[in-house]
Amino acid sequence: MTPLPAALDWDWESAFESLPSLLSAFLQVTLLVTVLSTALAAVLGLVIAMTLRLAPRPVAGVVRWIAHFIRMTPIVVQLLFAYYAFLELEPLTIGVLVFGIHYSTYMSEVYRAGIDSVPAGQWEATTALSMSTRRTWTAVIIPQALRATVPALGNYAVSMFKDTPFLLVIGVVEMVNAGLIYGGNNFRYIEPITLVGVIFLLASYPTSLLISRLEKRLAYRT
Amino acid sequence: MTDHLASLAEAAPRLAQGLSVTVQLTIFGALLAFAIAVVLGLMAGSSSLWLRGPARVVIEFFRGTSLVVQLFFYFFVLPQLGVDLHPMVCGVLGLGLNYGAYGAEVVRGSINSVPAGQWEATIALSLSPAQRIRRVIFPQAWALMIPSLTNLLVHLMKGTAIVSAITLADFTFHLDQLRRVTSTMFSYAAVGLIGYFVLALVLTGIMAMLETHAKHKLGQGRSLRAILSPAPTVAAPGGGAA
Numbered sequence: 488m489t490p491l492p493a494a495l496d497w498d499w500e501s502a503f504e505s506l507p508s509l510l511s512a513f514l515q516v517t518l519l520v521t522v523l524s525t526a527l528a529a530v531l532g533l534v535i536a537m538t539l540r541l542a543p544r545p546v547a548g549v550v551r552w553i554a555h556f557i558r559m560t561p562i563v564v565q566l567l568f569a570y571y572a573f574l575e576l577e578p579l580t581i582g583v584l585v586f587g588i589h590y591s592t593y594m595s596e597v598y599r600a601g602i603d604s605v606p607a608g609q610w611e612a613t614t615a616l617s618m619s620t621r622r623t624w625t626a627v628i629i630p631q632a633l634r635a636t637v638p639a640l641g642n643y644a645v646s647m648f649k650d651t652p653f654l655l656v657i658g659v660v661e662m663v664n665a666g667l668i669y670g671g672n673n674f675r676y677i678e679p680i681t682l683v684g685v686i687f688l689l690a691s692y693p694t695s696l697l698i699s700r701l702e703k704r705l706a707y708r709t
Numbered sequence: 710m711t712d713h714l715a716s717l718a719e720a721a722p723r724l725a726q727g728l729s730v731t732v733q734l735t736i737f738g739a740l741l742a743f744a745i746a747v748v749l750g751l752m753a754g755s756s757s758l759w760l761r762g763p764a765r766v767v768i769e770f771f772r773g774t775s776l777v778v779q780l781f782f783y784f785f786v787l788p789q790l791g792v793d794l795h796p797m798v799c800g801v802l803g804l805g806l807n808y809g810a811y812g813a814e815v816v817r818g819s820i821n822s823v824p825a826g827q828w829e830a831t832i833a834l835s836l837s838p839a840q841r842i843r844r845v846i847f848p849q850a851w852a853l854m855i856p857s858l859t860n861l862l863v864h865l866m867k868g869t870a871i872v873s874a875i876t877l878a879d880f881t882f883h884l885d886q887l888r889r890v891t892s893t894m895f896s897y898a899a900v901g902l903i904g905y906f907v908l909a910l911v912l913t914g915i916m917a918m919l920e921t922h923a924k925h926k927l928g929q930g931r932s933l934r935a936i937l938s939p940a941p942t943v944a945a946p947g948g949g950a951a
Binding site: 649 | 769770772773774775776777778779781782785786789790863866867868869870871873874881884885888893894897898901902905906909910
């Protein structure tokens with residue numbers, strides 16, 4: 488029988504001591520990657536969705552398969568691949584690019600559904616008004632398609648946020664890695680790892696609530 | 710290239726071992742996740758606050774705190790609290806609880822989508838609450854939830870790739886070993902990504918078969934046996950079930 492471990496008690500001192508490094512990793516890496524990758528994924532996702540719609544059939548087919556392939560394979564392996572393939576790039580840059588590209592393949596599906604949800608009458612109206620393809624998309628289709636997609640894009644941003652700890656496989660010191668480093672140096676994992684979990688929960692749960700409220704509001708009006 | 714193939718042949722037994730760890734984590738993680746999803750999903754869909762409240766707290770907790778954090782909690786923190794788990798148990802527990810919480814929302818949503826008339830019918834037939842769920846509601850909800858569960862299963866499989874961080878020698882771990890003797894392109898892209906992709910295709914294929922089976926039992930579509938049988942089936946006149 489092992490005696491009750493001394494570490495069972497929560498040590499506030501360790502908690503306060505580890506907090507600054509966790510928060511700085513949260514702001515400088517976790518949040519930064521989430522924001523930049525979300526922006527990249529949102530733009531690239533739209534490009535993919537429009538390519539699938541507008542490009543000639545063979546091109547669209549190839550793009551669809553590549554997107555499917557990226558979606559069905561682990562982001563961890565993609566990170567490791569990109570890290571070793573582009574050793575001259577900063578791991579953080581690799582992280583932003585891989586997360587952005589990985590999630591763009593999910594977001595392209597959201598856009599596709601959004602574009603499909605624009606009523607056929609809108610397309611007919613642009614033809615009747617003899618709008619150019621460019622005007623049709625920028626002034627009529629995309630604004631309406633985007634409206635329906637905002638909540639789903641937000642949900643993917645939240646899942647990306649919770650996936651950022653995968654970055655530790657390429658040595659990026661995001662929040663979890665910062666917690667592990669503190670734990671390794673001081674041999675106390677309880678406080679830093681628990682705090683990391685609490686910070687994730689405090690950041691992601693209210694955001695999810697906001698998104699589902701937004702979803703309901705947008706749904707009533709349309 | 711021939712060098713690479715020779716290295717691959719040499720590494721094949723270890724890669725197969727790693728793949729087996731990945732597949733075990735996926736299967737056991739998915740089974741645990743499904744059990745948790747059904748229990749939490751039924752609780753979260755219940756009208757009693759005493760069932761719904763705790764289920765919601767557990768679901769939001771496990772969804773909100775990130776898979777990797779949970780894995781490290783089981784691996785690094787529990788031993789300091791006197792609970793020593795095998796890394797494999799940590800992996801299965803982490804994947805099962807995290808994806809189980811996501812699955813609970815799918816189960817709850819699918820049960821909600823079963824038409825109200827079905828519930829009314831079970832009451833009219835005075836079935837017990839357990840019979841209502843088991844014989845009438847769940848089989849219909851099951852067919853509805855399979856597509857979303859398939860997505861979660863692929864997510865879970867992709868999530869297993871992090872377990873080398875808790876010392877498990879999975880497929881990804883052995884890819885790095887292969888990279889040292891071949892190239893990044895060969896090990897991570899050609900063997901690794903394609904290997905995981907094939908695994909994902911197998912998983913989605915199995916789930917598609919489950920869906921066909923579930924729908925056939927509800928009287929929709931042909932049976933799995935009819936689809937898979939080598940002999941061409943002749944459509945019954947009038948479109949009746951074969």
